[in-house]
Amino acid sequence: MKNSSLLQAQNLTKQFGSGRTSVRAVDDVSLDIGKGEVVVIMGPSGSGKTTLLSMIGGLMRPTSGSIFIDDADISAMSEARLPGIRARYIGFIFQAFNLLDALTVEENILLPAQLAPGGVKGARGRVEDLLVRLDLAARRGAYPGTLSGGEKQRVAIARALINQAPLVLADEPTGNLDSQKGSDVTMILHDVARDQGCAVVVVTHDARIEEVADRVLWLADGRLRDRKSEIHSWARDPVCGMRVDEWTAVHFAEHGGRRLAFCSPRCLQRFEANPEAYGSVDAPAGGALQS
Ligand SMILES: Nc1ncnc2c1ncn2[C@@H]1O[C@H](COP(=O)(O)OP(=O)(O)OP(=O)(O)O)[C@@H](O)[C@H]1O
Ligand SMILES: [Mg+2]
Structure with missing residues (x-):
């Protein structure tokens, strides 16, 4: 299901540092993502995937260019407004999980709901569903320090889905999962696009996710390429x-x-x-x- 545009990124560039040591991690990237669309971003290590995703998710400001989500320009928005916008519009699955060690599995998953319209109360039913779908029910009271890498990854995925945000951004969401769990997560991401009309943007080198994608974008040296075969x-x-x-x-x-x-x-x-x-x-x- 592909509907109208949800996200438009225009001429995004991110430069780290200045002078001879500067790195242009993302270089003049423009893309348009539709509601209900699954878009995969692939590229070698260091090609700018995480940097691009972080800018799209309102976690990092571009050096130049703009990002519109539902016609709101998040690249021009004040720092004070961004957390509310992120909670409402974006579920982010971080490459490094970014779980809070002092909170349990369930509390970590519910954290973004504090800033969302229905609050934690409104998210109670959804947390039960996610704990079951991601096979975390038995670990709901555990702290991140006691979890395996795969369990942490699944908590990060549940947390990204709790608010049913219209845009889900996932950075290597199956990197720590075994084959079966990797397939489960692939189907979950596919389902949120198909059933909830979410736009899902996934950085991955997992061929299973590539198979369910509507589009694959190839990034090399910070720039989008037309075809993988140019460089692969x-x-x-x-x-x-x-x-x-x-x-x-x-x-x-x-x-x-x-x-x-x-x-x-x-x-x-x-x-x-x-x-x-x-x-x-x-x-x-x-x-x-x-x-
Ligand atoms: N905070 C930073 N300061 C300086 N350079 C950075 C910073 N973050 C990223 N870079 C550089 O920008 C480039 C792109 O990094 P990025 O993390 O986006 O790559 P990636 O494609 O996600 O790689 P990987 O597949 O290894 O996760 C790299 O050369 C990296 O060293
Ligand atoms: Mg990365």
Whole structure:
């Protein structure tokens, strides 16, 4: 379901620092996201994905350019107004979770509801539903320090969905989840777009999320590219043999003068423990393996 426009970003640029050490993390990016649309942003590490998402979510001001959500220009808004706008319009799933250690799972999930129109009271029913859907019911009273990485990630997802905000921004939401939970989260994000008409923007290198996306945007060196093929190549994980998208892979090792890409930390660890066992890999790391 794709309806009218919810978010328009125009000529967004973010520069960190100044002079010779400055970094242009996002460079003149314009995009338009419709209600009910799932948009995936892919790109190598350091290409500006988190920076772009943070600006769209009103967490970071652009150096130049503007961001309109439902026709309100959040890039020109005062700091005082932004938290209210974020609570009403945006659910943000952070790459680093950003949970509050002094609050329980349930309290973390309910936190954004304090600023939303129905308040915490209005969100009680929804928190029950999210605890069940994200398999967190048994952990509702636990503190983040006692949770696994995957559990923390699911709490971060529930917190982003609690206000039923029209725009959900997710930074690597399945990066810490096993295969089954990763699929569950993919379906949840797909469902909030289809059933609630939310716009969902996901930074990921997860092919399952790419499959449910209406659109994929490719970011390299802070700029949007038309096609992945302009800058992308396949590699093969020397441990498990899986085909890896070298362009978006995050686990690498140097061996014998070659750069090898791995599907997961697990395969990388196995390789590093005994590199010689995988020495006869015949496929080149950055080779021309086709899909
Ligand atoms: N606060 C900051 N100060 C200075 N440079 C920064 C800052 N935040 C990001 N950068 C730089 O901007 C560039 C883009 O960073 P960003 O975090 O957006 O990349 P990313 O695509 O999300 O990477 P990853 O896939 O590793 O999460 C990088 O070169 C990074 O070093
Ligand atoms: Mg990032």
